[in-house]
Amino acid sequence: MSKIIYTKTDEAPALATRSLLPIIKAFVKSSGINIETKDISLAARILAVFPDFLTEDQKVSDDLALLGELAKQPEANIVKLPNISASIPQLKGAIKELQTLGFKIPDYPNEATNATEEDIKSRYDKIKGSAVNPVLREGNSDRRAPKAVSHYAKKNPHKMGEWKKDSKTHVASMEANDFYGSEKSTTLAEATEFKITFNGKELKGYAPLLAGEIIDASTMSISALKAFAAKEIADAKANGVLLSLHMKATMMKVSDPIIFGAIVEVFYKDVFEKYAELFDELGVSATNGIGDVYAKIEGHAKEDEVKTAINAVYEDAPAVAMVNSDKGITNLHVPSDVIVDASMPAMIRTSGQMWNAEGQQQDTKALIPDRSYAGVFQATIDFCKQHGAFNPVTMGTTPNVGLMAQKAEEYGSHDKTFQLSEAGTVEVVDTNGNILLSQDVKEGDIFRMCQTKDAPIQNWVKLAVDRARATGWPAVFWLDENRAHDAELIKKVNIYLKDHDTKGLDLQILSPIEATIFTCERIVKGEDTISVSGNVLRDYLTDLFPILELGTSAKMLSIVPLMNGGGLFETGAGGSAPKHVQQLLKENHLRWDSLGEFLALAVSLEHFSIVNNNEKAKILGDALDNATGKLLDNKKSPSRKAGELDNRGSHFYLALYWAQELANQNEDQDLKTEFASIAKALADNEAKIVSELNDIQGSPTDIGGYYEPNETLINNVMRPSKTFNSIIG
Numbered sequence: 001m002s003k004i005i006y007t008k009t010d011e012a013p014a015l016a017t018r019s020l021l022p023i024i025k026a027f028v029k030s031s032g033i034n035i036e037t038k039d040i041s042l043a044a045r046i047l048a049v050f051p052d053f054l055t056e057d058q059k060v061s062d063d064l065a066l067l068g069e070l071a072k073q074p075e076a077n078i079v080k081l082p083n084i085s086a087s088i089p090q091l092k093g094a095i096k097e098l099q100t101l102g103f104k105i106p107d108y109p110n111e112a113t114n115a116t117e118e119d120i121k122s123r124y125d126k127i128k129g130s131a132v133n134p135v136l137r138e139g140n141s142d143r144r145a146p147k148a149v150s151h152y153a154k155k156n157p158h159k160m161g162e163w164k165k166d167s168k169t170h171v172a173s174m175e176a177n178d179f180y181g182s183e184k185s186t187t188l189a190e191a192t193e194f195k196i197t198f199n200g201k202e203l204k205g206y207a208p209l210l211a212g213e214i215i216d217a218s219t220m221s222i223s224a225l226k227a228f229a230a231k232e233i234a235d236a237k238a239n240g241v242l243l244s245l246h247m248k249a250t251m252m253k254v255s256d257p258i259i260f261g262a263i264v265e266v267f268y269k270d271v272f273e274k275y276a277e278l279f280d281e282l283g284v285s286a287t288n289g290i291g292d293v294y295a296k297i298e299g300h301a302k303e304d305e306v307k308t309a310i311n312a313v314y315e316d317a318p319a320v321a322m323v324n325s326d327k328g329i330t331n332l333h334v335p336s337d338v339i340v341d342a343s344m345p346a347m348i349r350t351s352g353q354m355w356n357a358e359g360q361q362q363d364t365k366a367l368i369p370d371r372s373y374a375g376v377f378q379a380t381i382d383f384c385k386q387h388g389a390f391n392p393v394t395m396g397t398t399p400n401v402g403l404m405a406q407k408a409e410e411y412g413s414h415d416k417t418f419q420l421s422e423a424g425t426v427e428v429v430d431t432n433g434n435i436l437l438s439q440d441v442k443e444g445d446i447f448r449m450c451q452t453k454d455a456p457i458q459n460w461v462k463l464a465v466d467r468a469r470a471t472g473w474p475a476v477f478w479l480d481e482n483r484a485h486d487a488e489l490i491k492k493v494n495i496y497l498k499d500h501d502t503k504g505l506d507l508q509i510l511s512p513i514e515a516t517i518f519t520c521e522r523i524v525k526g527e528d529t530i531s532v533s534g535n536v537l538r539d540y541l542t543d544l545f546p547i548l549e550l551g552t553s554a555k556m557l558s559i560v561p562l563m564n565g566g567g568l569f570e571t572g573a574g575g576s577a578p579k580h581v582q583q584l585l586k587e588n589h590l591r592w593d594s595l596g597e598f599l600a601l602a603v604s605l606e607h608f609s610i611v612n613n614n615e616k617a618k619i620l621g622d623a624l625d626n627a628t629g630k631l632l633d634n635k636k637s638p639s640r641k642a643g644e645l646d647n648r649g650s651h652f653y654l655a656l657y658w659a660q661e662l663a664n665q666n667e668d669q670d671l672k673t674e675f676a677s678i679a680k681a682l683a684d685n686e687a688k689i690v691s692e693l694n695d696i697q698g699s700p701t702d703i704g705g706y707y708e709p710n711e712t713l714i715n716n717v718m719r720p721s722k723t724f725n726s727i728i729g
C-alpha cells in the first residue's frame, strides 16, 4: 500500500499539525499519495493500553504497536514528529485530564500492593519516558543541517552569548564508582539466552542474545553518588556559582530518576530526614523532584511547616538554577524539566550561564554524575573559555551518524536496569549456567545491562562510510578505548570498515574528549566534521552542535534509513517545547517552527517516489525543498512575538511558495495547471490571509485540554483564516 504515515503527537508539534496537515493532504492528493495519521500522543498511548477500563466508543487502536511493526517492513514511510517522553508528573497529569474527560482509566499506583495494581503499574511503566522512539527506530540515524539551513543560519546568525576566560562554569562528575568506572563488556560468540539474577534470585527471565552481540553491565554506587552530591553542593556554595543538574530522566527512565532523586534528597536533606514518615504516608518520592512534595502536601495540616522547612534549606544552600524564576520553579522541581541533551548546549550558547531566582544569568556548576559522556561538555566549555564563543557566521557544521537501531546501548536498557534493595551480586547468566557478566552491589545501587546487536553496528559503519564519501568530510568515531563497551565496539569498527572502499576517506577513532577538541578546532576554521557515535552521544551531539550552529536542533534533517528498506523521517532533533503551548494559550501565538516537518516531508516524498515509482512525488518533494529555501530567504519563519507571523502564518507562506514552485516547474503539466490557479489565489489573497492569521493574536485562547485537546477547538484555533481554508479546501 502506497502511503505516508504522519504521526499525531503532543504539545506544540501537535498544534502545528492541525494547521499543516490539511495543507499537505491538499497538495499531494492528486498525485496518488495517501497520507494517513497515526496517533502516538501520550493520551492515545494511555487509552490504547486500557481498553478494559473504557466504553466501546472510547476505545482506540494501539497505533504505536502498529507503527512498530510497520517500521520492520520495507514499505514503511513514516514522518515522526516529537512526542512527550513522559516523566511521572506528566504521566499523572495526563491520567487526571483523561479521567476528567470521562475516561475511567485507573490512577497510577506509586507502589503496587497487589496483582491488579502490579498489572496497572506495568502497563503505565511501558508508556512512561521515552517509549515511542525506541519502538520506531529500526534503523540508525543520519542527522544533518541541510545546505539551505546552514546557509540561512550564516546569513542570519542567532544570538550567541559571549564567553569570558574567567567564567566559573564547569561540569562536575564523580571520580569513581559510576557507570563509566564499573563497566564490563563482552561480545557473544554464539547465540544464546540470558537471564539476570541477584543473589541467586531471578530479576529478569530468559531473553535472547544474538551471535556477535555486545553486552555490558555497569553499576552506579548510591553512597558514592550522594557523597559526590554533598561535596559539589558545598563547593557551589563556596564558589558562588549556581547549582544545576543535567540528566536524561526521559530516555533513561529507570536509572536517571533514581539519580535525580538521590541528589534531591541530599540537597533537601534536612527536609527529607525530618519528614521521612510524613512523606512516606503521602507517597512523596524524591525521584519526582521537590515538586512532588509541593504537590502532595497541598491542603495538608503541615503544608506551611514543610514549606517553611524547604525555604530554610535555601538559606544555607547554593543558589539553584531556575527553570522558571517567575514561578519559582527550580532545576530540582521536576526530573524532566532540564534534559541534558538540550540543557547543556542551551547553557553553552548563553555564555555558560543559567538563570538564578532573580531572573539573572549566572555561572553554574553542571552536575553530570556519570563520566561516560560528561567530558564532551567540559571540553566544549574549556574550548569556549579559551577561544571565546563560537561564531555562527563562520562556524563549520557537524552532522551525526548515530548507532541507535534495535534499542542499542543505554537507551535500550530499561528492562535490564534495577535498583537493588540489599548488598550482593548481580549476574548475567546464559542457558548453560555460564556467568557472562557480574557486578557486586551495595544497598540502593543501580545495576544496568545494555545490549548492542551486530547487524545495527554493521549498518552504522556503512552509513558512516557512505556519509563520509558523499561529503568528503572527515568522519570521527567517538569511542573511548578506556571504556569496556567502546573497546568491544572499536574491534568491530575496525573489522567492518574493511568491508568498504575507504580509499581517500579520512576516518578516525577518537575518545569523546579528543573528538570534541578535534571537532571544535575544525568548527572555528569553518570546517565540517561528521561525528559517528553511539546512541547517547547521537542524542547529545545532535542538540549540542546544531544549537550552537543554528540556534536550535529543530532545523535539522533527521533521517532514519530503516534496516529493512523503509524510511523513518524524524522532524528535527528537538522536543515538544511545552512553553510554546503556554504562549499559545496566553496570547494565541504559536512560535513553533515546523521547518523540521517541511524537511522531513520532502525526504519522505523523495523516498516515496523511489519506492513507488511515482514521479509526481519526486516533483512535489523537490518543490517543497525549494519552497522551504524560499521561506527561509524571505524570513517567513515564525516570530516569537504575538501579533507577528507565527506557525500558522509560516504555513501559509509555505503553501504559497510550494504552489508557486509547482506552477513554475515544467516536468508535469497536470501539477503545473492544478497549482497555477492555487498559487494565484494564495498570492492574490496574501494580505487578507496574513491579517486574518495575525489579527486574532494577543489574547488568551482555549483548546479544551493539554494532553487531549478538544478537536473542534484546536482546529478552530489552528485554522483561523476562512480565506486560506477555502482555497486549501
Ligand SMILES: NC(=O)C1=CN([C@@H]2O[C@H](COP(=O)(O)OP(=O)(O)OC[C@H]3O[C@@H](n4cnc5c(N)ncnc54)[C@H](OP(=O)(O)O)[C@@H]3O)[C@@H](O)[C@H]2O)C=CC1
Binding pocket: 081, 082, 083, 084, 085, 086, 133, 250, 336, 337, 339, 342, 343, 552, 553, 554, 572, 573, 574, 575, 576, 577, 578, 579, 591, 592, 593, 594, 595, 596
Ligand atoms: N523526538 C522526540 O520525540 C523528542 C521529544 N522530547 C520531549 O520534548 C519535551 C521538551 O524537551 P526539551 O529538552 O525541553 O527540548 P525541546 O527541544 O523541546 O526544547 C528546547 C528549546 O528549543 C527550542 N525549540 C525546539 N524545537 C523548536 C521548534 N520546532 N521551533 C522553535 N523552537 C524550538 C525552544 O526554545 P526557544 O523557544 O526558547 O527558542 C525550546 O524551548 C520533553 O517532553 C521531551 O521528552 C525531546 C526531544 C526529542
Ligand SMILES: O=C(O)CCC(=O)C(=O)O
Binding pocket: 085, 129, 130, 131, 133, 134, 250, 251, 341, 538, 539, 542, 573, 574
Ligand atoms: O525519545 C526521547 O525522549 C528524546 C529523543 C531525543 O532527544 C533525540 O532522539 O534526540
Ligand SMILES: [Mg+2]
Binding pocket: 341, 539, 540, 542, 543, 573, 574
Ligand atoms: Mg535529543
